[in-house]
Amino acid sequence: MSSTKQTADSGSGSSSRRAELLALAGTLFAERGFKSTTVRDIAEEAGILSGSLYHHFDSKESMADEILRSFLDELFGTYREIVARELGPRKTLEAVVATSFEAVHNHHDEVAIFQNEAKYLVQFPRFAYLAERNAEFHELWTSILAEGVRTGAFRADLDVELTYRFIRDTVWVAVHWYKPAGSLSAEDIADEYLGIVLDGIAARRGRRPVRKSAG
């Protein structure tokens, strides 16, 4: 994750500096938005002047492009592995949700950028792949849900399209409040979240013995 991709590096690491700058830019893009982050902001964060950034990158767009491309390649690689395991709809949904919360944990900035800036960035031709990735998301989720309805794992009256949106949004929107250093791990949150989505928040009468007193 840090020493790949350089061409003929002399040793101290021009490409690690590159990765360092990308990480700083990513954090700022995530916090303030792509358009609101200036190249001077990024340079200042790195302790250099804005002109010096152009020794490493073509443009501000290139930075966002590089950040998003590598993140999405990795994420969808993992999704494809999960689907290939053919665990059945419920287990697949659980695994995909868990992976997504892990991404919120391990690639917080990238998820935030993808969530918040994709709509703006996709208008530029070089970011056309963002629309493809969104379509891929849609296909992934709706086929899991539709299969679950077919096999009886999920309720027969589910509106698959609407349910897809709710699940997708709730998972990713966690990036707005999730703090990697917080008391709850990504796994804890995924578990709690799956509890709500699968079984609801209403108390059950006669099943799970979780309630305490009056009904």
Added chain:
Amino acid sequence: MSSTKQTADSGSGSSSRRAELLALAGTLFAERGFKSTTVRDIAEEAGILSGSLYHHFDSKESMADEILRSFLDELFGTYREIVARELGPRKTLEAVVATSFEAVHNHHDEVAIFQNEAKYLVQFPRFAYLAERNAEFHELWTSILAEGVRTGAFRADLDVELTYRFIRDTVWVAVHWYKPAGSLSAEDIADEYLGIVLDGIAARRGRRPVRKSAG
């Protein structure tokens, strides 16, 4: 809501023009974000030049301020009415969710601005009330959930704080895909959403078969 506040209107309505301009600005703020929307964009949308906007408003910030203030006053007024009815946790939750989806329907731009831009705007002193409104939201939702856990309406093992975030986010994030002209009304969506949150998407063995139609 449209003919208040003008000083000595000559008849054709300087304040309706004002409302018109605010609506245009609101749509742009919602679509592109506050910072990315230029006063020239707004003026162009209105068919005038940027300088002319300053006859109606002090600044770009004033426009966002006015939009958010009136919307939030109305929304929280409705929330307070619901709470005052003392319907019990489950019915209160249903009413608050329904009201929120109605807001997504009736005040789409305002909800989007509040969702997407509050974090940025709140840094300016004049938008300090946004932080207060967020705290009010938190109080509203967590007391409904906590009471529900206490009375046994909701699962005893709920993490109230986490559940609050999930519900809050899922409701508001709908603003990103909800189209007022779409086939599903805000009420349809609120129903489907409440079905998921209250009872989950997993099929039940031997209990309530479904909520409304098919069996």
Added chain:
DNA sequence: GTCTATAACTAGATAGAC
């Protein structure tokens, strides 16, 4: 690899004519 200097352009806001 970073800095200085600057070009080319975009932004919010103002003043006064019409």
Added chain:
DNA sequence: GTCTATCTAGTTATAGAC
């Protein structure tokens, strides 16, 4: 109520010195 004209400041990006 809108336009013309303009100011000031900020923004991306470039070129060449060190």
